[in-house]
Amino acid sequence: MKTIIISGTPGTGKTSVSKLILKALNAKLITLNELVIKEGLILGYDEIRETSIINKRKILRRIKSLISQYKKDTIKYLIIESHFSDIIPNRYIDYAIVLRCDPDELFKRLEKRGYRKEKIIENVQSEILGNCANYIINKGLKKPVLEIDTSCKKVEDIAKIVVDLIVLRIDSRGYEIGKIDWLEKLYYKNRLKEYFD
Ligand SMILES: Nc1ncnc2c1ncn2[C@@H]1O[C@H](COP(=O)(O)OP(=O)(O)OP(=O)(O)O)[C@@H](O)[C@H]1O
Ligand SMILES: [Mg+2]
Numbered sequence: 001m002k003t004i005i006i007s008g009t010p011g012t013g014k015t016s017v018s019k020l021i022l023k024a025l026n027a028k029l030i031t032l033n034e035l036v037i038k039e040g041l042i043l044g045y046d047e048i049r050e051t052s053i054i055n056k057r058k059i060l061r062r063i064k065s066l067i068s069q070y071k072k073d074t075i076k077y078l079i080i081e082s083h084f085s086d087i088i089p090n091r092y093i094d095y096a097i098v099l100r101c102d103p104d105e106l107f108k109r110l111e112k113r114g115y116r117k118e119k120i121i122e123n124v125q126s127e128i129l130g131n132c133a134n135y136i137i138n139k140g141l142k143k144p145v146l147e148i149d150t151s152c153k154k155v156e157d158i159a160k161i162v163v164d165l166i167v168l169r170i171d172s173r174g175y176e177i178g179k180i181d182w183l184e185k186l187y188y189k190n191r192l193k194e195y196f197d
Pocket of ligand 2: 014015016033
């Protein structure tokens with residue numbers, strides 16, 4: 001079984017894209033956020049950040065058991081997606097993909113979702129700083145670690161890129177992680193103050 005982890009700031013399209021990859025690869029999909037809520041794998045709730053505090057130990061135990069079940073069932077591909085999918089131990093990962101999004105586009109997507117202004121800014125700041133990408137980079141994986149700019153791409157096209165990278169093994173050089181730098185882009189346009197006070 002090949003396991004693909006998909007990470008990225010909320011709103012970059014992980015769930016939308018994963019659902020399409022799931023169909024194309026006839027894969028299993030674990031949306032960590034859903035699993036955590038459904039099975040109560042949390043330690044509590046952070047009122048200020050309006051987010052659940054995950055119970056990493058319980059999540060990993062559950063993931064381990066799901067993975068061994070899927071292996072027994074001879075499942076070919078497993079997708080694990082979440083903005084915290086970096087918690088998955090390296091030994092289970094065959095591909096890591098981080099979805100990225102231009103800050104202005106991400107702002108619009110999160111606004112459409114009805115997020116509060118503070119929550120939108122917090123997430124956009126996180127994307128500008130490349131937090132999810134950095135967490136994945138810092139794992140030091142010896143497997144392909146890629147990033148895809150989703151800003152001007154349709155969900156279908158992003159899913160196709162992922163499938164082509166994995167199944168057709170197309171040239172991944174254009175997707176190697178570390179090339180996207182929103183911080184630099186905003187800095188040179190003198191626009192950083194729009195997102196950071
Ligand atoms: N490539 C895209 N182009 C335009 N809109 C998109 C794209 N990808 C996702 N969206 C829209 O952005 C919103 C967030 O998408 P999605 O729920 O897939 O993100 P996510 O990364 O799974 O977020 P979360 O981490 O909160 O679960 C949805 O309204 C979706 O329709
Ligand atoms: Mg999602």
